[in-house]
Every structure is written in C-alpha cells, then in structure tokens.
Amino acid sequence: MFLEHLSLTDFRSYEHIDLALKPGVTVLVGSNGLGKTNLVESIGYLSTLSSHRVSADGPLLRFGTERALIRAQLVRGEQKVMVEVEINASRANRARINRANPIRARDVLGICRTVIFAPEDLALVKGDPSSRRRFLDELLVVLLPKHAATRSEYDRVLKQRNALLKSARAAHFSRNGVGEGHLSTLDVWDQHMADAAAKLLEARLDLLNRLRPHMSEAYAQLTDGSKLLRAVYRSSLDAELDDAGLPGTAVEPEDLSLSSLDELREKYVAALAASRTRELERGMSLVGPHRDELELLLGAAPARGYASHGESWSVALALRLASFHVLGEDDHIAGNQPILILDDVFAELDTQRRRKLAAMVATAEQVLVTAAVGEDIPAELVGAQLQVIPGAVVSHAD
Known part of the structure; x- marks a missing residue:
C-alpha cells in the first residue's frame, strides 16, 4: 500500500494543503515548528482514528475552526480507494469511502494501515503501563478492525x-x-x-x-545482539x-x-x-485488562529503569518494526503492506543505529521520513526530498 495523494483542510497548522506522494522513500525536510509532524500525524490518524501525540481530537483542529478534514488517495495493488475523515469539535466524527454517503468514522478502520515511530515512543519503554497497553490495543485495531x-x-x-x-x-x-x-x-x-x-x-x-519473534530479531539487528529483548504479559487476573x-x-x-x-x-x-x-x-475495578502490564526485558532486567538511552530507543524501534512485520504477514490483499512513517527519528540515533535502521526499512513499499536537516538521513535511505515551508510543501526542484 502507498499514499498517492493527501489533502488537509484546517488540520493543525494547515488551512489547506495538497500533497502528491510516490512509492518508495520520501523525506520531508524542514525546520522544527513548520508542520512536518502534522502531515504524518494526519496519515496516522486515518489508521487508528487517534493521534500519536495527543489523547484528544481538539488540538487537531486549526485554532478557531470547528472541523478538520483529512482526505487520502490510497493505492493497494491494482486498486485505488479514497478515504475521508471529518474531525468535528461539537459532534461525532464522520467518514466517507470513495465520496459515498457519510458513515461512522470507525467504519474506515483497516483501510489505511500505518506504522509510526516518533520520539513519543520512548514512553513505550520508559513510561507507565498505559503506554504499552495502548500500543497493543491500537495495533489490534489496525490488524483486526473488529x-x-x-x-x-x-x-x-x-x-x-x-x-x-x-x-x-x-x-x-x-x-x-x-x-x-x-x-x-x-x-x-x-x-x-x-x-x-x-x-x-x-x-x-x-x-x-x-509480535515476540519479530521484536527479538529487530532488536538484535539494531544492536550488537548481546542482549535478548523479551516481552512478558503481566495480568491483574x-x-x-x-x-x-x-x-x-x-x-x-x-x-x-x-x-x-x-x-x-x-x-x-x-x-x-x-x-x-x-x-x-x-x-474502583481492580481486575481487568486496564490494570495489566506488558513488561519488556533486556536480558534478565526490565528495560524500564535499567535500559540506557540508546537501548531504550532500540527497544522502542524494535516494537514498531515488529508491528510492521506482523501487519505485513497479515497481508491477504496484494499491495497491502503498511505505510512506514519515521517521524524525526534519525536525529536521536547514533550513526551505527541510523545505518542499521535505514537498511531494515529501505525495502518497504512506502517510507515517509521527517527530518530537520537532510544530513540526518543516512545515505542508505535514498529517495525523494520535499521541503516543508510555512503552510506548504515544495520539492527541491521547485
């Protein structure tokens, strides 16, 4: 699967923007605060109907407006499908597929599949259990919308x-x-x-x-392989x-x-x-999935509290890469591989991890990368570069 065209109206900082994209790697370059993350956040929203940055929809609406519109033209194998989601301040969100009559927003789940890795994902390792529960539940919805x-x-x-x-x-x-x-x-x-x-x-x-085998393998590939990454589900039950x-x-x-x-x-x-x-x-209820913990272990020690900063980044990356592979394995429709989004990731990684990550993701059908400076992107991740400027996106050729 790849995103061919993205249109936003009153989403975050954008009054209106149209963006044409192609398969392969696309790098969105621009100074911080210009809206790079807003663009990829809108694509992720189509996948889970939630933001990877905030827990409520309110901040997604451009200040002073009552609704935001995300419209995406997706290509899956030989098929094209247009998905629209309308985010409303004072009523239920609505959606459309191929410009048909409005439907419930959650009825579009499963059409656009994305995997996003962002700085906020450090919470998957260092944060409280709710971050890891949310990780599992959001992936569940993308994998099986039911x-x-x-x-x-x-x-x-x-x-x-x-x-x-x-x-x-x-x-x-x-x-x-x-x-x-x-x-x-x-x-x-x-x-x-x-x-x-x-x-x-x-x-x-x-x-x-x-997820488990892919997590362990991804972590080993990102590091020297001296520690094994494991995940244990601790149930309040x-x-x-x-x-x-x-x-x-x-x-x-x-x-x-x-x-x-x-x-x-x-x-x-x-x-x-x-x-x-x-x-x-x-x-209050003291038993149930809302009280459970997904414990991440590096060797015998919990990653939370014991992993170094670099190890924590690698663990978080391994979780997202494992998600990507699980969704890929579930690909029953030709061309339905998820869109991989790396939001401001490479600035936080050392040179060795940058190159290993680039090699691991370069073959994905579509990879969208954001960066403040192009030099942060490893040479192994070659692709189109777009410049993000206030309120717009232009190619370097423009």
Missing part, C-alpha cells in the same frame, strides 16, 4: 461498573450501608466485565505471541487469583495464552469475586 468494538465494549462496561462501585462505596459510608440491590447489580456487571475482559485479553495475548489462593491459577504469566476464551471468562469471574471486598472499599 477489535475497535472489543475495546469500546470493555471501556463501556468498565465505566458502568466503576460507577456502581463508587455508588456502593458511598452507600457503605452512609447510614444505609451496602444494600442487596447494589450487590445483585454488581453480580450482573461482573458477568459483563468477565465477558468483555476475556475477549480483550485473548486478543492481546494472541497479538503478543505474533493472575495476580488476584494467586493472592486469593484459588486452585487452577496460572503460575507463569505465559500460561494464560493456553487458556480458551471460556476459561479466561471463568477466571475473571473468580478473580472479580475474590477482589470484591477490596473493590467496594476503594470504589
């Missing part, structure tokens, strides 16, 4: 259950105490929670099993069952991958029952 509904359902159930727990906690501290009504309603929401949590956990574990001393719990985190969906559901029901007293005391 999991947008899986995530949405889990978030909905979690919100409702937390509201009930807070209400029950408030009642506990009042003269009434926790009533039978609260407890019976909580029993119902425990079932909903177990079902939604089991589906999300099963999807994450399956994805992680596909196992922790709660172990604390309760219940039979049949997993001794090792990896054993969860061997559980069926029904088995995971049953384990969640047991874990929620075991944690009920503590949850009522705190007024």
Whole structure:
C-alpha cells in the first residue's frame, strides 16, 4: 500500500494543503515548528482514528475552526480507494469511502494501515503501563478492525461498573450501608466485565505471541545482539487469583495464552469475586485488562529503569518494526503492506543505529521520513526530498 495523494483542510497548522506522494522513500525536510509532524500525524490518524501525540481530537483542529478534514488517495495493488475523515469539535466524527454517503468514522478502520515511530515512543519503554497497553490495543485495531468494538465494549462496561462501585462505596459510608440491590447489580456487571475482559485479553495475548519473534530479531539487528529483548504479559487476573489462593491459577504469566476464551471468562469471574471486598472499599475495578502490564526485558532486567538511552530507543524501534512485520504477514490483499512513517527519528540515533535502521526499512513499499536537516538521513535511505515551508510543501526542484 502507498499514499498517492493527501489533502488537509484546517488540520493543525494547515488551512489547506495538497500533497502528491510516490512509492518508495520520501523525506520531508524542514525546520522544527513548520508542520512536518502534522502531515504524518494526519496519515496516522486515518489508521487508528487517534493521534500519536495527543489523547484528544481538539488540538487537531486549526485554532478557531470547528472541523478538520483529512482526505487520502490510497493505492493497494491494482486498486485505488479514497478515504475521508471529518474531525468535528461539537459532534461525532464522520467518514466517507470513495465520496459515498457519510458513515461512522470507525467504519474506515483497516483501510489505511500505518506504522509510526516518533520520539513519543520512548514512553513505550520508559513510561507507565498505559503506554504499552495502548500500543497493543491500537495495533489490534489496525490488524483486526473488529477489535475497535472489543475495546469500546470493555471501556463501556468498565465505566458502568466503576460507577456502581463508587455508588456502593458511598452507600457503605452512609447510614444505609451496602444494600442487596447494589450487590445483585454488581453480580450482573461482573458477568459483563468477565465477558468483555476475556475477549480483550485473548486478543492481546494472541497479538503478543505474533509480535515476540519479530521484536527479538529487530532488536538484535539494531544492536550488537548481546542482549535478548523479551516481552512478558503481566495480568491483574493472575495476580488476584494467586493472592486469593484459588486452585487452577496460572503460575507463569505465559500460561494464560493456553487458556480458551471460556476459561479466561471463568477466571475473571473468580478473580472479580475474590477482589470484591477490596473493590467496594476503594470504589474502583481492580481486575481487568486496564490494570495489566506488558513488561519488556533486556536480558534478565526490565528495560524500564535499567535500559540506557540508546537501548531504550532500540527497544522502542524494535516494537514498531515488529508491528510492521506482523501487519505485513497479515497481508491477504496484494499491495497491502503498511505505510512506514519515521517521524524525526534519525536525529536521536547514533550513526551505527541510523545505518542499521535505514537498511531494515529501505525495502518497504512506502517510507515517509521527517527530518530537520537532510544530513540526518543516512545515505542508505535514498529517495525523494520535499521541503516543508510555512503552510506548504515544495520539492527541491521547485
């Protein structure tokens, strides 16, 4: 897959811009603050309906405007498809495919596949567990768009259950105490929670099993290979069952991958029952995928807190490169390889890592690179260069 044409209206700093692109490597060069990242951010948004820089849509709208429009002409093998996403300040976002009638924005998920590596990705290594959970869930949605509904359902159930727990906690501290009504309603929401949590956990574990070999290989290629990169999924489910001393719990985190969906559901029901007293005391859900951790290990030590700055960059790169390969393996349509975006990456890498990364990505169908100065781009990554100036993009030939 490659992006042939990008059009933005009132997106970030751009009132309007049209950009023609070709397969292969394209480098967007320009001083910081001129909008290079805004361009690649818009392409990434088409893939996940979220930004790699901010958690809300508001900052994506040009200041003073009520909507932004991203329009992209994509080429997949012999087919062309136009995708449009309208980001709105005061109503639900909408989308169109090939200029047809408006549809829900999430109905375009899976059409544009991208993998973005950016400075913010250091949070995948150094940040809190929410960064790594988001990494898994966003990749899930790109790989299998049906999991947008899986995530949405889990978030909905979690919100409702937390509201009930807070209400029950408030009642506990009042003269009434926790009533039978609260407890019976909580029993119902425990079932909903177990079902939604089991589906999300099963999807994450399956994805992680596909990522692991590519992560280890990518890290070895980016470094001298003296340390092995591994990933271990730490589930709040196992922790709660172990604390309760219940039979049949997993001794090792990896054993969860061997559980069926029904088995995971049953384990969640047991874990929620075991944690009920503590949850009522705190007024929040203490078990579920929202409390899980993807632990990254270099050798025997956790990468978080122990990896050097250079090692942390290599780990983050390995995660994104593994994502690229997993999406490529899932390519059931000719020409559906994801678009690879490297946003201001090379300035942070030493010469050796620059050259290794360039060699690893040069054969991708389309690679979009941003850089403040062209000299940061390794010679191995040859391609077209475009100059980003205030409000526009021009080729060096212009």
